[in-house]
Amino acid sequence: MKALLLALPVAALALSACTTTPEQNTMLGAVGGAAAGYAVSSDSDKTKGALVGAAVGAVAGTFLGKTSTPGQCYYRNSAGQTYIAAC
Template sequence: MKKIIILACMGLSLAACTATERGAGIGAATGAVVGGVATGNVRGAAVGAAVGGVAGALIGNVANQPGQCYYRDRYGNRYIDRC
């Protein structure tokens, strides 16, 4: 029951956020889990959260711009352009 209450609180806390904030939150949480599992320590989880948060914010920012898509060029640079 405690897990359901915690998940409900997390879901409600993201409900009032913009798409950019939701993307950053979800990206940070996912990055922390992946970083922690991959490295087995807190430092990996922190780095994963930072990288995931930035990536999630960038992707969430595109959601606020209709007709715009998120792309990556052959050098790995990210940019936003018309779809």
């Protein structure tokens, strides 16, 4: 059951990334990561799991966000600048 709960937010993020802005990708990543972190955490660490999952998901959504151009993705460098390059 936990595997299903983990797969649903990841699948939703993958499907929705094609039509979203980079900011929306970050938000979707955070929400999906929080849900996944909550689902796979032990009963005593649900909040911590959700917070860690949200942070990891936000980073993944930011760096791996798709553009509307096939084969192109948004990336962000260490200085915070966003650019588009081949995936």
